[in-house]
Amino acid sequence: MNKKIVVAICGASGSIYGIRLLKALLKNPINIYLIISNAGYKVLEHETGYRGESFSSFLKDKGVVIHNDAVLNIYEQDDFFAPPASGSFRNDGMVIVPCSMKTLGAIASGIADNLIHRAADVNLKEKRPLILLPRETPLSLIHLKNMYMAAKAGATIMPPSPSFYSNPQSIFDLVDSVIARVLDHLKIEHDLVKQWGDNIV
Numbered sequence: 663m664n665k666k667i668v669v670a671i672c673g674a675s676g677s678i679y680g681i682r683l684l685k686a687l688l689k690n691p692i693n694i695y696l697i698i699s700n701a702g703y704k705v706l707e708h709e710t711g712y713r714g715e716s717f718s719s720f721l722k723d724k725g726v727v728i729h730n731d732a733v734l735n736i737y738e739q740d741d742f743f744a745p746p747a748s749g750s751f752r753n754d755g756m757v758i759v760p761c762s763m764k765t766l767g768a769i770a771s772g773i774a775d776n777l778i779h780r781a782a783d784v785n786l787k788e789k790r791p792l793i794l795l796p797r798e799t800p801l802s803l804i805h806l807k808n809m810y811m812a813a814k815a816g817a818t819i820m821p822p823s824p825s826f827y828s829n830p831q832s833i834f835d836l837v838d839s840v841i842a843r844v845l846d847h848l849k850i851e852h853d854l855v856k857q858w859g860d861n862i863v
């Protein structure tokens with residue numbers, strides 16, 4: 663049976679992280695439940711050249727190859743009838759990438775005002791993986807407290823902090839060094855970066 667992963671893209675800077683995660687996931691037989699917030703679409707337009715075309719054809723233009731047995735479902739942020747809105751929808755994890763401070767705040771305070779907040783709330787209450795890649799700098803005490811609350815409730819806080827020890831040659835390498843850690847946490851095999859120690863005999 664295919665793994666089921668919920669992916670959300672918010673209106674924080676760094677939509678490329680969401681695209682590279684989808685690229686890495688969709689090369690596998692996997693079911694993706696993708697939610698893009700309204701602000702997420704706007705930042706995608708600003709940062710990636712997305713122009714309102716069908717999102718799957720946009721992904722293909724970005725070099726995303728979809729496995730024959732993969733399924734990409736896309737939902738609007740207000741669609742509370744979508745599967746991720748219910749605890750009865752069993753999934754293997756949810757990733758919010760990038761995660762805005764607004765969405766982080768909503769999750770930390772239990773405000774399920776849109777499908778992204780609700781799906782995150784559901785995964786926390788059902789004790790399913792929830793991985794947040796919050797993007798802001800510097801961080802206020804409110805941001806830090808919200809991260810603390812989300813982590814205490816069971817979320818994994820994974821700021822998109824690329825690694826440099828793998829000698830990255832491009833922005834894609836930098837981004838993928840973060841995505842590799844997300845895939846590790848989702849228990850999905852990948853060859854995006856070498857594990858530390860692999861080059862030691």
Ligand SMILES: Cc1cc2nc3c(=O)[nH]c(=O)nc-3n(C[C@H](O)[C@H](O)[C@H](O)COP(=O)(O)O)c2cc1C
Pocket residue numbers: 671672673674675699700701702704705708761762763764765797798
């Ligand atoms: C170009 C651009 C970049 C932004 N970057 C960030 C960011 O890095 N972090 C953040 O928390 N908000 C950022 N924002 C503000 C969010 O888009 C805004 O707070 C929005 O309400 C988030 O909504 P969402 O969480 O539903 O996507 C940015 C906005 C724009 C237009």
